[in-house]
Amino acid sequence: xxxxxxxxxxxxxxxxxxxxxxxxxxxxxxxxxxxxxxxxxxxxxxxxxxxxxxxxxxxxxxxxxxxxxxxxxxxxxxxxxxxxxxxxxxxxxxxxxxxxxxxxxxxxxxxxxxxxxxxxxxxxxxxxxxxxxxxxxxxxxxxxxxxxxxxxxxxxxxxxxxxxxxxxxxxxxxxxxxxxxxxxxxx
Ligand SMILES: CC(C)(COP(=O)(O)OP(=O)(O)OC[C@H]1O[C@@H](n2cnc3c(N)ncnc32)[C@H](O)[C@@H]1OP(=O)(O)O)[C@@H](O)C(=O)NCCC(=O)NCCS
Numbered sequence: 001x002x003x004x005x006x007x008x009x010x011x012x013x014x015x016x017x018x019x020x021x022x023x024x025x026x027x028x029x030x031x032x033x034x035x036x037x038x039x040x041x042x043x044x045x046x047x048x049x050x051x052x053x054x055x056x057x058x059x060x061x062x063x064x065x066x067x068x069x070x071x072x073x074x075x076x077x078x079x080x081x082x083x084x085x086x087x088x089x090x091x092x093x094x095x096x097x098x099x100x101x102x103x104x105x106x107x108x109x110x111x112x113x114x115x116x117x118x119x120x121x122x123x124x125x126x127x128x129x130x131x132x133x134x135x136x137x138x139x140x141x142x143x144x145x146x147x148x149x150x151x152x153x154x155x156x157x158x159x160x161x162x163x164x165x166x167x168x169x170x171x172x173x174x175x176x177x178x179x180x181x182x183x184x185x186x187x
């Protein structure tokens with residue numbers, strides 16, 4: 001099987017936000033465990049619920065281990081870091097994962113509560129879309145709580161279709177075709 005990551009290395013870059021601040025966006029590394037855990041611990045109960053669709057008081061070690069060791073061929077994860085005065089801290093993240101051999105990947109995106117509404121999730125997801133497209137995926141999808149209007153609006157703005165989840169009335173499935181030549185970062 002062709003390695004989807006071949007020739008598509010990701011270079012870190014500074015991303016400007018709506019209030020004039022910047023974050024550093026880079027690929028996650030195995031050294032991000034502590035930072036990711038700290039970011040999880042700072043999330044509100046609401047944000048944890050909408051991200052994981054379960055009441056999560058702790059981030060299990062196995063999830064942390066997996067999150068910081070994406071499978072090169074079918075997973076990719078970005079983190080956004082506040083590099084301000086208090087030292088680098090993770091304030092956002094976006095990732096996709098695909099089943100082995102599948103050309104559809106599933107995304108997830110999370111932004112720290114006090115960094116909302118600055119365009120960070122839109123830009124992270126736009127970047128993730130470009131990476132998934134360059135790595136040969138043909139579809140991206142996400143499972144979103146029906147009540148998560150912010151995420152649904154954001155996905156619609158990026159061109160995702162928003163349809164009911166056949167198995168669960170509390171969920172919506174947002175889907176995007178990743179044809180060549182359609183840009184994901186126009187946000
Ligand atoms: C959903 C979530 C990811 C959105 O993150 P965000 O960074 O606030 O999203 P954005 O800023 O890109 O967009 C949100 C809103 O801010 C607005 N916005 C974007 N840029 C802006 C700017 N420069 N100034 C002011 N507002 C702006 C957007 O228009 C959007 O408004 P809308 O909802 O009216 O369309 C965030 O609320 C979150 O992490 N929730 C918990 C986890 C979750 O639900 N994840 C989704 C399931 S995978």
